Amino acid sequence: MMPLRRIKNSLAKIGIFTSLWLLVPLVAMASDAATKASTVSAKWGYLGAGLAVGASTIGAGIAVGLVGAAAMGAISERPEVAGRALIFLGLAEGIAIYGLIIAIMILGKI
Amino acid sequence: MLGLAFKYSYLNAKVRTIYSQRLKESDWRVLSHFGDQVSFVQYLKTTYYSRWINTIFQDAKRGSETFERQIYSSLFNDYLKIARNLKPAPKRLLMSMLSRYEAENIKTLLRAKKGGLSQKAVWHLLYPVESFSRINWEELWKSKDVKETMEKLLDTCFGPALAHALPQFEAQARLFPVEMALEIQSYRCILDALLAISCKKDRQMAKNLIGAFVDTKNVCHVARLRFLYRLSTEESLNYTYPGGLMLNLKRLHNVCRATSLQEFIDSLPVQLKEELHETQDLLGLKISMEQWLLKRLKKAFLGLPFHIGVEIAWLFYKELEIEAVIRLFGTKGTKHRIEIQKLIPKALLKEE
Numbered sequence: 001m002m003p004l005r006r007i008k009n010s011l012a013k014i015g016i017f018t019s020l021w022l023l024v025p026l027v028a029m030a031s032d033a034a035t036k037a038s039t040v041s042a043k044w045g046y047l048g049a050g051l052a053v054g055a056s057t058i059g060a061g062i063a064v065g066l067v068g069a070a071a072m073g074a075i076s077e078r079p080e081v082a083g084r085a086l087i088f089l090g091l092a093e094g095i096a097i098y099g100l101i102i103a104i105m106i107l108g109k110i
Numbered sequence: 111m112l113g114l115a116f117k118y119s120y121l122n123a124k125v126r127t128i129y130s131q132r133l134k135e136s137d138w139r140v141l142s143h144f145g146d147q148v149s150f151v152q153y154l155k156t157t158y159y160s161r162w163i164n165t166i167f168q169d170a171k172r173g174s175e176t177f178e179r180q181i182y183s184s185l186f187n188d189y190l191k192i193a194r195n196l197k198p199a200p201k202r203l204l205m206s207m208l209s210r211y212e213a214e215n216i217k218t219l220l221r222a223k224k225g226g227l228s229q230k231a232v233w234h235l236l237y238p239v240e241s242f243s244r245i246n247w248e249e250l251w252k253s254k255d256v257k258e259t260m261e262k263l264l265d266t267c268f269g270p271a272l273a274h275a276l277p278q279f280e281a282q283a284r285l286f287p288v289e290m291a292l293e294i295q296s297y298r299c300i301l302d303a304l305l306a307i308s309c310k311k312d313r314q315m316a317k318n319l320i321g322a323f324v325d326t327k328n329v330c331h332v333a334r335l336r337f338l339y340r341l342s343t344e345e346s347l348n349y350t351y352p353g354g355l356m357l358n359l360k361r362l363h364n365v366c367r368a369t370s371l372q373e374f375i376d377s378l379p380v381q382l383k384e385e386l387h388e389t390q391d392l393l394g395l396k397i398s399m400e401q402w403l404l405k406r407l408k409k410a411f412l413g414l415p416f417h418i419g420v421e422i423a424w425l426f427y428k429e430l431e432i433e434a435v436i437r438l439f440g441t442k443g444t445k446h447r448i449e450i451q452k453l454i455p456k457a458l459l460k461e462e
Contacts, residue, residue, distance in 0.1 A: 062112070066119045073123035081127070 045110040049103035056099020063092035114311070114416040121195045122415050125424045128188060129411070131158040133431060135459050141435075142450040147174050147442040154435070159184050174443065175234040178436050182211070183238045185428050190242060192421045200312060200418050203303040206296070207320075207425070209267055211237040212245060213292040216263065219247075220285055223256045260288070271295030290349045297324065297351040304353070307418075315410065315419030321355025322406045323426055326399045328357050329382065332365055333374060333395055343367050356381065371395070397455055400430050404457035434458055 071085035133141075137157060144150040151166050162183040166176060186208065193204045215236050222232045229251045240247075245266055253259040256279065260272045275291035304320060307313040328350050335346040346366040347359075356379045357365065368374035375386045375395075385402040389395045403426070410423035434454045441448050450459070 066115055069116070069120040070123035073120040073125075074127045077124055077127035078131070 042110045045106050049106040052099045052102040052106065053096075054099075056102075057096045060093055060096035060099075063095055064089060067092045111416075114309075117197075118416040118418075118420070121192065122420050124195075125192065125421050126411070128158075129424050129427070132427070133157060133435070133458070138438075138450065138454060138459050141438055142454075144442060147177075147439060150439055150442050151177060159435075162187070174439075177439060179234060179237055181432055181435065183241075185425070185432055186211075186238065186241055188428060189425060192425070196418075196421075199303070199307045200316075203300065203307060203316060203418075204421075204425070205242065206267070206299040206303040207422075208239075208242055209299050210293070210296045211239055212243050213268065213296040215239055215243075215247075216245075216250075216259075216268065216292055217285075217289045219250060220256050220259060220288060223253065223259055224285055256285070256288075267299045268292055268295050271298075294349070294351060297353055301353045312418040315417045316422055318355060319407065319410060319419055319422045319426065321353060322403055324351050324354045325357050325382070326403045327351055328354055328362065329365070329378065329399050330392075330396045332362070333371065333392055336366065336368065336374070337371060338392065393452070397452065400433075401455035401457050404430060404455050408457065430455070431458060 067085075067088050071082075071089055075082045075085055137153075140153055141150060144153065148167050151163060154160070155164055159181060163177065163180055166180060167174075189204055189208055193201045196204065218232055218235050221227075222229070245263070250259055250262055253262060257276070260276050260279070263269065263272050271291040271294065272288070275288040278287045279285070300320060304313065304316055307316060332346050332350060335341045335349060336343075341349070343363075343366045347363055350357075350362050350366075354362070361377075361379065364377045365374060368377050371389070371391075375383060375389060378386065382399070382402060386395065386398045389398050407423040407427050407430075410419040437453045438450075441453065
């Protein structure tokens, strides 16, 4: 009859072997899944960053169009208001910069 | 909304900037204190009007007689400046608003022809319409008599009215019906141009402002016809301008039936009556009506800004401002001191 100690050792060996046998592929599989997941989230990240820059630039374009036209109208009648008009033009351009900042933050997380 | 914003952002900023350069309360106070016309004009040359009146009183030839007409160049310049940036339909509306001044010049021309006066004799009475008018004035001045002048005008916007008035003139040999026909036709042209505007918001705003302007004109005009020229109810009604906001034909009929100024004021709608409760004479009536109109015009500058109302309000505002300047200028040649409040509507004096 096999002593109890030997049986325990054998079981431990089998357990370790089985664990290794199971864990290695599992780790390998988990790593593969993680790579796949990060690729998908990166795709969304890139899309989000692109949207942030694109939409904010369109918004800024509309704002600059409106503010710029109004500024030209005012400056044509009173040239001394040119400085103040440029400030408002800068504020409109700021919209595009907000979008760019958000895009940089998204890209930093990927 | 975005489309309207793009359409009007440039123009509204331009008009609001011009509006900011209007005569302020301090200007009116200074102008009212001058004792003579020369000082009055010298001060006015330091304001927005300088460009158009800088030759007045520079030499003996161009003095007070030209001031009243030359100052209108400033208004016409604003009209053209705004019209340049508008689409065809609103542009046509503005140009038809200017046709009122063409009608005034035609009236002067017809009177000169009837009285046998030359262009040189009446040139100081003519509005400087050369910048926008399409009428061949040189050709008109070459006409031998009133009839030939009227016939030459048949292919203009005044044609339909003159075609109707010509037999009347030939039968009565009076210019008054012809003059009235010209005035009324200019308002009809405005109404036609107004209805041609496709944008609902623009049309509504223009209708409200022009309607209020026509009401003001009709009240002053009917009062003058009834109490100054003593015309009958029917004749007075016949000579009213079309396109009023509150005074439709039925109401105008009631107004024209009044036999005294008090009865006249009582027959007006409540909104107008409130403004006229202290009125005692025709000048007071005119000033009070202008006050009522100015309040409405100032409201056009509030709220959502992207519509033609801002432009029309400014042009009417400026027209009233010029009329007030001319009224004040007229008192400078006389020894009578009239209180500024009796000559200028409070809304022009008040800064907001």
